[in-house]
Amino acid sequence: MAAERVFLNEVALRDGLQSEAVFVPTEAKIRLADRLSAVGLAKLEVTSFVSPKAIPALRDAAEVLAGIGRRPGVVYAALVPNEKGAERALASGCDEINLVMSIGEAHNLANMRMTCEQSLNQFARIMALVAGTPLRVTGSVATAFGCPFEGGQSLQRIFWAVERYLGLGFHAITLADTVGMAHPRLVAEVCSQFLRSFPGVPLTLHFHDTRGMGLANVMAALDAGARSFDASLGGIGGCPYAPGATGNISTEDAVHMLEACGADTGVDLDSLLAVARDLPGLIGHGVPGRILAAGKRTDLRPRPA
Amino acid sequence: MAAERVFLNEVALRDGLQSEAVFVPTEAKIRLADRLSAVGLAKLEVTSFVSPKAIPALRDAAEVLAGIGRRPGVVYAALVPNEKGAERALASGCDEINLVMSIGEAHNLANMRMTCEQSLNQFARIMALVAGTPLRVTGSVATAFGCPFEGGQSLQRIFWAVERYLGLGFHAITLADTVGMAHPRLVAEVCSQFLRSFPGVPLTLHFHDTRGMGLANVMAALDAGARSFDASLGGIGGCPYAPGATGNISTEDAVHMLEACGADTGVDLDSLLAVARDLPGLIGHGVPGRILAAGKRTDLRPRPA
Numbered sequence: 001m002a003a004e005r006v007f008l009n010e011v012a013l014r015d016g017l018q019s020e021a022v023f024v025p026t027e028a029k030i031r032l033a034d035r036l037s038a039v040g041l042a043k044l045e046v047t048s049f050v051s052p053k054a055i056p057a058l059r060d061a062a063e064v065l066a067g068i069g070r071r072p073g074v075v076y077a078a079l080v081p082n083e084k085g086a087e088r089a090l091a092s093g094c095d096e097i098n099l100v101m102s103i104g105e106a107h108n109l110a111n112m113r114m115t116c117e118q119s120l121n122q123f124a125r126i127m128a129l130v131a132g133t134p135l136r137v138t139g140s141v142a143t144a145f146g147c148p149f150e151g152g153q154s155l156q157r158i159f160w161a162v163e164r165y166l167g168l169g170f171h172a173i174t175l176a177d178t179v180g181m182a183h184p185r186l187v188a189e190v191c192s193q194f195l196r197s198f199p200g201v202p203l204t205l206h207f208h209d210t211r212g213m214g215l216a217n218v219m220a221a222l223d224a225g226a227r228s229f230d231a232s233l234g235g236i237g238g239c240p241y242a243p244g245a246t247g248n249i250s251t252e253d254a255v256h257m258l259e260a261c262g263a264d265t266g267v268d269l270d271s272l273l274a275v276a277r278d279l280p281g282l283i284g285h286g287v288p289g290r291i292l293a294a295g296k297r298t299d300l301r302p303r304p305a
Numbered sequence: 306m307a308a309e310r311v312f313l314n315e316v317a318l319r320d321g322l323q324s325e326a327v328f329v330p331t332e333a334k335i336r337l338a339d340r341l342s343a344v345g346l347a348k349l350e351v352t353s354f355v356s357p358k359a360i361p362a363l364r365d366a367a368e369v370l371a372g373i374g375r376r377p378g379v380v381y382a383a384l385v386p387n388e389k390g391a392e393r394a395l396a397s398g399c400d401e402i403n404l405v406m407s408i409g410e411a412h413n414l415a416n417m418r419m420t421c422e423q424s425l426n427q428f429a430r431i432m433a434l435v436a437g438t439p440l441r442v443t444g445s446v447a448t449a450f451g452c453p454f455e456g457g458q459s460l461q462r463i464f465w466a467v468e469r470y471l472g473l474g475f476h477a478i479t480l481a482d483t484v485g486m487a488h489p490r491l492v493a494e495v496c497s498q499f500l501r502s503f504p505g506v507p508l509t510l511h512f513h514d515t516r517g518m519g520l521a522n523v524m525a526a527l528d529a530g531a532r533s534f535d536a537s538l539g540g541i542g543g544c545p546y547a548p549g550a551t552g553n554i555s556t557e558d559a560v561h562m563l564e565a566c567g568a569d570t571g572v573d574l575d576s577l578l579a580v581a582r583d584l585p586g587l588i589g590h591g592v593p594g595r596i597l598a599a600g601k602r603t604d605l606r607p608r609p610a
Contacts, residue, residue, distance in 0.1 A: 106608045106609065109609070110609045146602060148605060148606045149605060149606055149607070149608045149609075150605070151603065151605055180599065180602070181602040183562055183565040183566055183602070184524045184562070184566055185565070185566040185567060186565075209517075210595065210599045211558065211561060211562075211595050211596055211599050211601075211602055212514075212519070212520050212555070212558040212562070212594075212595040212596070213520055213562055214517070215517050215518055215520070215521045216521040216523070216524045216562065218521070219489045219521045219524065219525065220524065250517070253516065253517040256516060257488055257489070257517070257518055257521065260488040260490070260491075261488055261489055261490040262490060289517075290514075290515065290516050290517040291516055291517070294485065294516050296516075297451060297485070297486040297488070297516055298456065300453060300454060300455070300456055301453045301454055302454070303411045303454045304411070304414070304415045304454075
């Protein structure tokens with residue numbers, strides 16, 4: 001039986017670095033992106049075309065995208081929070097933009113400073129801007145598995161957002177567990193219902209490991225039929241407006257588990273780990289990823305004499 | 306539909322404290338055991354009747370067992386590494402003893418200083434000692450999901466140990482991922498084959514979170530039909546002879562996930578968290594458990610003004 005092909009979108013350069021206090025120099029970001037694109041990852045979310053005042057850590061978005069080497073077969077994506085960002089993304093020549101709305105109204109207000117309807121209206125204007133260009137558009141349903149202010153979200157509310165996104169012409173959907181509230185049974189239910197309700201619509205899951213369930217949620221999504229995941233090198237990241245949200249799932253931990261479970265991520269784990277090992281030096285502190293600390297399960301030790 | 310009943314065996318007092326540099330005072334251990342027995346846990350592995358020279362942290366095994374209040378319905382267990390330990394356990398009046406052999410020969414030699422056949426011979430002598438007493442005996446198959454020196458273990462090798470254990474009259478089996486090498490697909494395979502091959506034999510899974518897959522492995526075992534798990538308050542513990550093994554799965558993180566997933570652990574999570582909060586003070590350092598740090602998924606935050 002052929003291994004299940006699983007696609008990974010590396011978000012450390014965006015979701016990871018946006019939360020860091022230090023400014024990682026542009027050249028170092030470019031080198032990190034180029035090293036990551038060489039290990040077999042399907043997609044890199046390279047940066048965010050957010051206001052440099054809002055997130056100074058990513059103020060060099062255009063320079064980073066201009067500086068990286070484009071590896072054929074790798075998708076280069078960027079987060080876009082508004083029309084200005086969409087214009088900058090178009091000029092940058094990235095392959096894909098990621099538009100984000102929290103379905104929890106209170107979280108969307110806190111995070112994006114807009115109501116959900118205002119977000120959707122802005123998305124419509126962005127779609128008009130990018131119409132006729134080759135730019136692909138992913139819509140992220142943030143707080144899909146729970147809002148820190150409102151609690152759990154209904155399947156109806158999640159699917160309301162998905163339908164609005166598809167109505168706007170978005171090409172793919174990411175369901176994001178922005179503050180780490182998902183659990184495996186919820187993930188299984190949401191993913192299986194999504195795949196049944198929206199056949200053919202590319203689905204990505206974005207999990208955080210806030211409450212230790214990150215990889216359990218990946219397995220639940222995989223078992224439900226999902227085949228695409230966001231992950232962050234070293235497990236860095238977390239939404240700056242979501243207090244208590246600590247860390248995306250670690251890319252190397254996800255690859256390690258998925259490959260052990262017989263999936264084909266396309267990623268060379270040893271090469272990825274070599275990149276991950278240099279991450280603490282870039283950001284000035286240790287990272288939560290476990291394989292970096294413990295080694296792979298196949299790293300045997302010499303027998304005691 | 307009634308919730309699945311899942312049974313948790315709290316091992317922090319044994320597997321956790323045996324790895325700690327500090328000696329937790331006997332009175333503090335007794336108080337910890339009494340608080341843990343009050344929150345709804347099915348079983349406590351209270352201590353180990355190991356040589357006080359080998360593990361000074363547990364040199365007060367008999368005093369702890371003599372000092373705790375026995376709560377009806379809670380099983381009080383102790384690890385027993387040899388005949389001397391079995392005699393001490395019998396005198397202590399604990400309900401159950403846990404006998405351990407690694408199925409990796411090299412690990413058994415390093416950990417127990419015996420070959421597997423020597424371990425099994427000793428188990429036979431211990432069974433003769435406890436024959437006719439009400440003491441129940443659990444056999445732990447250590448390194449069942451992989452040995453740090455030999456690598457993966459075959460299902461045949463795991464079941465060889467289980468059959469030898471059952472032949473000796475053991476009442477229950479624990480399959481232990483001693484150094485954190487299990488992954489969800491392996492767990493699913495081993496658990497489902499176990500339940501098919503040994504119907505009616507009580508099975509417990511003992512997972513470590515060394516490589517971030519601890520809770521994913523719990524879900525895989527649950528889905529395969531397993532209903533009993535070891536876990537350690539705060540996620541402390543790890544085999545002192547297994548380099549790199551960092552932490553059992555955290556009891557409170559396991560309860561949090563299992564209850565979210567609709568299982569009934571019998572544990573009051575808030576009461577358990579209150580006990581867990583005092584653990585760093587007892588052992589002098591922070592613990593890896595995630596819910597202590599992040600809060601429960603149902604702990605909502607006030608809406609921003």
